[in-house]
Amino acid sequence: GAVVSQHPSRVICKSGTSVKIECRSLDFQATTMFWYRQFPKQSLMLMATSNEGSKATYEQGVEKDKFLINHASLTLSTLTVTSAHPEDSSFYICSARLGLAGEHIRNEQFFGPGTRLTVL
Amino acid sequence: GQNIDQPTEMTATEGAIVQINCTYQTSGFNGLFWYQQHAGEAPTFLSYNVLDGLEEKGRFSSFLSRSKGYSYLLLKELQMKDSASYLCAVSEDGGFQKLVFGTGTRLLVSP
Numbered sequence: 001g002a003v004v005s006q007h008p009s010r011v012i013c014k015s016g017t018s019v020k021i022e023c024r025s026l027d028f029q030a031t032t033m034f035w036y037r038q039f040p041k042q043s044l045m046l047m048a049t050s051n052e053g054s055k056a057t058y059e060q061g062v063e064k065d066k067f068l069i070n071h072a073s074l075t076l077s078t079l080t081v082t083s084a085h086p087e088d089s090s091f092y093i094c095s096a097r098l099g100l101a102g103e104h105i106r107n108e109q110f111f112g113p114g115t116r117l118t119v120l
Numbered sequence: 121g122q123n124i125d126q127p128t129e130m131t132a133t134e135g136a137i138v139q140i141n142c143t144y145q146t147s148g149f150n151g152l153f154w155y156q157q158h159a160g161e162a163p164t165f166l167s168y169n170v171l172d173g174l175e176e177k178g179r180f181s182s183f184l185s186r187s188k189g190y191s192y193l194l195l196k197e198l199q200m201k202d203s204a205s206y207l208c209a210v211s212e213d214g215g216f217q218k219l220v221f222g223t224g225t226r227l228l229v230s231p
Contacts, residue, residue, distance in 0.1 A: 034218070043207060043224040044163070093162055097217075108153070109219060111162040 002028045004096050006112035013084055014120055020080045021115045023094030029074040030096035034109060035067075038091040050077045084119045091116055122146050124222035126208055131228045132198055140193045140225045142208030150213035154182050154193045157205045157224070166193065166206075195227075203229045 003026040013019050023033055031052055036044040048058045048069050056069035068080040077096075081088055095109035124144045132138040144152070151170040155163035169175055169184035169191060181194040193206055208222040 041226075044221045046218060046220070049218060091160070095219075108165060108168065111155075111164070113162050114160070116160070 002096070002098055002110040004030075004094065004110045004112040006094055006115050008115060009113060010116045010118075012118045012120065015085050016083055018080055018082045019084055019117060020078055021092055021094075021117075023077045023079070023096070023112050025075045025096040025110070028096075028098055030077075030098070031074065032097045033071060033077040034095045034097075035069060035077075035079050036093045036095070038093060038114075044093060047079075081117065084117070086119045089117055089119045122210075122220045124208055124210060124220060126206075126222045126225045128223065129226045129228070131230065134198055134200060134229055134231050136198050137194065137196050138198060138227065140195075140206050140208075140227070142191045142193070142222055144189045144191070144208070144210050144222070146210045146212065146220060148213040149186065150211040150217055152182075152184055152191050153209045153211065153219065154180075154191075155207040155209060157207055159205075163207055198229050200229050200231070203227060 005024045007022045011019055033050040035047045037047050038044050046059050047062045048056045050056045050069045050071040052071045052074050058064045066082055071077040091114050093114040094112045097109050126142050153168050154166040156166050157163040166180055167182035169182050172184055174183045179196045184191045205224045205226050207224045209219040212218050
């Protein structure tokens, strides 16, 4: 099956520092990747849609200057949390969609294992 | 706007059957997914419905009624390992075909 990895799995940082999270599709090419944030006991909230070679599309209320997304290749997207603060502490999950929209019967997203960010 | 509702929590007994409902009101529709998520882990795919009716897959079944904006996930022969959160997600049509997630249902299976 389609495998998505994330690195790091856990990160603890001081307030004011920046943290980069990598999302990789290991055995398939992903034109589109998605970044989600999940607070404890809540559901996944989409932050942004990342397309290879173009600027990310951010959801309403998500600061694009704070959450920098780069999708430089068909297998790698990165999320950088800049000047992190304690309220940014959360579980960040990426997903990747197989191929191009419309090419497959279902536009299933494959999820990475998530990154637990704790900002002190 | 997008609105997807699920019960917050449910409890059931090992060996029993449980039905988790999901109602949705979305601006577009290109299928409905059910995911299972254990605490601290990523969601894993359970089922996909795009046409009305029942899809069966082992102990898990999912039903969709597009006219009613309604789906349910049916879990049979519950096992302790089924204790998890169950997420209903609607895929938008057009554009990036984003997934909009429901609030999630925490299921606790007791002996």
